[in-house]
Amino acid sequence: MAIENVIETDVLVIGGGQAGFFAAIKAKEKGVNVTLVDKGYASKAGQTVNPEMFDVFNPDRHDLDAWVKSGHASNEYLDSLECVEIVFKGSLAVWQDLCSWGIKSFK
Numbered sequence: 001m002a003i004e005n006v007i008e009t010d011v012l013v014i015g016g017g018q019a020g021f022f023a024a025i026k027a028k029e030k031g032v033n034v035t036l037v038d039k040g041y042a043s044k045a046g047q048t049v050n051p052e053m054f055d056v057f058n059p060d061r062h063d064l065d066a067w068v069k070s071g072h073a074s075n076e077y078l079d080s081l082e083c084v085e086i087v088f089k090g091s092l093a094v095w096q097d098l099c100s101w102g103i104k105s106f107k
Contacts, residue, residue, distance in 0.1 A: 009035040016040070022094070025101075056095045057088035064088065 011027040013020050016038030024036045057067050064085065071084045 007035055009033050011035070012037070014038075022097075026097075054091075054095065054098075055088070056091045058092055059089075 010032035011024075011034045013024045013027070013034060013036040016036055020036060020038065024034050027034045055067075055071070057064065067088050068081055068085050071088065072079060072081055075084070
């Protein structure tokens with residue numbers, strides 16, 4: 001016997017890890033209807049349960065090329081240099097959002 005449940009949404013986020021939660025929150029801030037689904041418990045997926053650090057690239061203090069090369073090497077060269085650069089360029093804005101949501105810095 002098939003069970004059918006239809007949910008209407010503007011944005012569907014698949015995965016309740018850090019990236020999924022962040023995407024859902026940012027979409028909701030834009031005023032759209034957001035549905036987040038996960039295979040397990042929200043905030044227990046992906047690397048969310050193992051937050052040891054959050055690299056924040058600051059263009060006023062850091063060398064982007066050096067950060068990209070280091071990040072690429074630490075990922076065992078399995079990623080794209082362009083993607084690593086995009087992540088680092090956006091990291092300061094992401095950190096500022098997290099701080100505005102109550103995350104505390106452990107400097």
